[in-house]
Amino acid sequence: MTVAAHPALTFRQALLAMLGVSLVLMLSALDQTVIGNALPTIVAELNGFELYAWVATGYLLASIVTIPIFGRLGDYYGRKPFVIAATLIFMAASLMCALADGMVTLVIGRALQGIGGGMLVGTAFACVPELFPDTRQRLRWQILLSALFSVVNAIGPGLGGFMTAHLGWRSVFWLNLPLGGLALFFAWRHLPWYRPKTGKVIRMDWLGAGLIAVALGALQLFVEWLGHSSALVCTALGLLSLVAFIALWFQERRSPAALLPRALLAEHSMRVLFALALLAGAVMFTLLFYLPLLLQGGYGYSPQQAGVLITPLALSITLGAIVNSRVMTRMSNPNRLPLGGFIALGCACLGLALVGTNAGFNTLLGLILLAGLGLGFIFLNLSVFTQTLVERQYLGIATALQQSLRLVGGLLGTACMGALVNVLYAWRLAQQLARAGQTQALALLADPQVLSHGSSELTPPLLTLGRHALIQAMSIGLGLCALLAVIAVLVLRRLPVVQLMPAPLAPQSAKP
Known part of the structure; x- marks a missing residue:
């Protein structure tokens, strides 16, 4: 398959085209995380803490399945039609979420948003190499887009x-x-449509996509229901997930249009980068979706105060991404940048796990800043490294897999954190209430959302016991996030040094 030849874009054309790509990606990026700080309020109003994690993971699961599908379809048909369709789907799903009158409706709307978001991520990132065939020019735009x-x-x-x-x-x-x-206008008007020329019969690995959905969906339910449902149901879900993963492995080995091409996964560097995306996504999404619960339910901050604490996460990611983009092409070993990022992220998670119930505002702020700085040095590099190392024929699917595996990590991380919080919070709460002789208050505090919004039946001592139990439960999860960052450091050390810029041509001797 080859990309149709096209004339080079003028600076104005390139700028307007990239503005369209940036705006549609902004929709997907924003909606992956903007709901995190609103979740405690949403769940309290719609009365559905049992679906707390599904508001996040429903979006992630739908995105995971659709990103590789539309990454591959974009290779066949060009990217622009899918960018337009994805934006329309995303807007319709957002309207459904805004009008939701119950948690089930909201989860369905979030899943539809995930389909639109997956289409956007699977196609928009791969537009850059098509728009800018020149390596140096492409790298500058890749860095800018990944940073954004x-x-x-x-x-x-x-x-x-x-x-x-x-x-x-x-x-x-x-x-x-x-x-x-706004994104729709710029993408429709200014994003070129490059239609690949191919004489091959176009095939899609729909069975592989279905197996991915079954395997991850069953795994998510298994993790969330473990300890809350019958042993028979949990065993059935675990077996279903295992069988689906095994079937997926065989399907991808024999499919002529595999969503996970064997040649791509055979590359050592690609496997390392994909593993890092999985680990980093697990830590990032766990922080983004559960820090609001910790700050509001555990430390008693209002949604606005929690927002003030979490906003520096964005500022430090911005700072990290800006510094990263300025120095990465000048370093002989750019691998050191994500290495430092994972070390900073691991230290921040460990600090949040250890500070305990007496952590002050400034302490939490400093640790959140450190976590954001680490993330700023991770994701930009993973995306750029992947597009630099992969063969051009796998550019679309490799970019899509990098984003998909980040979301897979987020799906598994948030699901595991949700299960841990439910089990450990109930256990610690029962212990503390028994010591205080207040076991009759167990039902009142069973839902940790009551810690965020209070209740006329809750006395200050009971509220304090509940908050301590929640902080202690979440500390275990944050400690596991720190462990994942340590594992990522060990994995990253196996990645060969990435050469971002092509070697300069040797000067030719002058003719006599």
Whole structure:
């Protein structure tokens, strides 16, 4: 398959085309995280803490399945039609979420948003190599786009907390309509449509996509229901997930149009980068979706105060991404940048796990800043490294897999954190209430959302016991996040040094 030849873009054409790509990616990046700080308020209003994790993971699961599908379809048909369709789907799903009157409707709307977001991520990132065939020019735009995606992704929690406090949680979804309209205009008007020329029969690995959905969906349910459902149901879900993963492995080995090409996964560097995306995504999404619960339910901050604490996460990611983009092409070994990022992220998670119930505002702020700085040095590099090392024929699917595996990590990380919080919170709460002789209050405090919004039946001593139990439960999860960062450091050390810029041509001797 070859990309159709096309004339080079003028600076104005390139700028307007990249503005369209940036705006549609901003929709996806923002909606992955903007809901995090609004979740405690949403769940309290719609009465559905049992579906707390599904508001996040429903989006992630739908995105995971659609990113590789549309990454591959974009290779066949060109990217622009899918960018347009994805933006329309995303806007319609946002309207559904804004009007939701129950948690089930909200989860369905979030899943539809995930389909639109997956289409956007699977196609928009791969537009850059088509628009800019020159290596140096492409690298500059890749760095800019990846930095923008990371920054907007991080702005989400702070923006969500601010809008929830001042305009209500539904405004988080209404925001997508004007942004989506603007993105639609620029993508429709200025994004070129390059249609690949191919004489091959176009095939899609729909069975592989279905197996991915079954394997991850069953695994998510297994993790969330472990300890809350019958042993028979949990065993059945675990077996279903295992069988689906095994079937997926055989399917991808024999499929002529595999979503996970064997030649791509055979490359050692690609496997390392994909593993790092999985680990980094697990830590990032766990922080983004559960820090609001920790700050509001555990430490008693309001949504607006929690937003003030989480907003520096965006600022430090921005700072890290800017510094990273300025120095990465000048370093002989750019691998040191994500290495430092994972070390900083691991230290921040460990600090959050150890500070305990007496942590002050400034302590939490400093640790959150450190976590954001680490993330700023991770995701930009993973995306750029992948597009630098991969063969051109696998560019679309490799870019899509890098984003997909980040979301797979987020899916598994948030699901595991949700299961840990449910089990450990109930256990610690029962212990503390028994010591205080207040076992009759167990039912009142069973839902940790009551810690965020209070209750007329809760006395200050009971509220303090509940908050201590929640902090102690979440400390275990944050400690595991620190362990994942340590594993990522060990994995990253196996990645050969990435040469971002092509070697300069040797000067030719002058003719006599």
